Amino acid sequence: MEKIIKIDNLTFSYMRESDQRLVEAVKGLDLEIEKGSFLAVIGKNGSGKSTLAKNINALLLPTGGAVYVKGWDTKADDHLWDVRQTVGMIFQNPDNQLVSSIVEDDVAFGPENLGVPPEEIRQRVDEALKAVNMYQHRKKAPHLLSGGQKQRIAIAGVVAMRPDCIIFDEPTAMLDPKGRREVMDIIRKLHQEGITVLLITHFMEEAANADRVLIMDKGQRILDGTPVEIFSEIETIRELGLDVPTAVDMADRLRKRGIPVPSHIIRSEEMVEYLCQYK
Structure with a gap:
């Protein structure tokens, strides 16, 4: 694939x-990301995840x-805007990305800076807001919205710029469970529509929904593979100071009690379905 x-x-x-010490945030990393894929990047604070995204x-x-x-x-100055148009970025705190006093004006900000014609901006803004159910x-002021709604507006602002890839840098970290579900539903929808997604997250259940999971530690790649492959390395993950999805932890405990839970079960809904059928 491309x-x-x-x-x-x-x-x-x-x-x-x-302390004026030189810190290597990322160390000799090789990585390829396929167009249309969904990559989740996990690791402890200071592992180099956000530094990778910003690069x-x-x-x-x-x-x-x-x-x-x-x-x-x-590093090529003459292609900076090409890079930024291709790869959009959503940050942890949506307030850092909201720049206008009216929602639709905020979503229009990016396309306006790209020089998109006014009539096309109107169309892009409407389409982006509908895509995130906002x-x-x-016509509302962003400060009147909930945290989850603000994050959805921030996503709409990037979607309106029509990037091929969107990096989500811990987009649900400041949200309640309802807000996290709403944002993750939108991320999955964008991926299904062909957007390449790179999701940096501390929530293992979110990572389990990706096509591929990369675990970083001390600026280096430690594990890289499908969610099923990665979350089968339970002890390695725990040694890195990370958790595993709830379903993976439960499956591990059940196997130790003699219940043959299939190795592909890594999501809560899969575990529920298996337990309902288990005899």
Whole structure:
């Protein structure tokens, strides 16, 4: 399949202000991401997840190696806008991405900066708001919305720019369970429509919904594979100080009690279905 992102021996270092020590946030990482795929990246705080994401979006530039987005080197100044148009980014706190006092104006901000004609902006804004189920709130002030609704508006603002890939950097971390479900439903919907998704998350249940899971630790790739492959490495994951999805933990406990839970069960709904049929 076509590779939308290719990372060759990426290294990113910075000088820590507190003690003036050089920190290697990412160390010699090689990675390819296929167009239309859904990659979840997990790891402890400081593992290099967000640094990786910002290098892909060219918010940060490699101190070693290279990052290519649709063949463009992110270090090439003349292709910066091409990279940013191809890869949109959603951050943890939606308030950091909301810039206008009216919802529809906020969603229009990105396309306006890209020089999109006014009549097309109107169409893009309406389509993006409908895609995140927020069209009925288009005339409201963002500060009157819930956290989940704000995040959906932030997503609409990126969707309106028509990127091929969207990076979600812990988009549900500040939301309640209802807000997390709403945002994850939208992420899955965007992926089904052909958007390449890179999801950085601390929630293992979210990672279990991806096509592929990458675990990082100390700036390096530790595990990389399908969710079933990754979450079968229960002890390795726990040694890294991470949790596993609730269904994976339950399946592990049941197997130790002699119940033959199939290895492919990693999601709660799969576990419920299996237990209902188990005799």
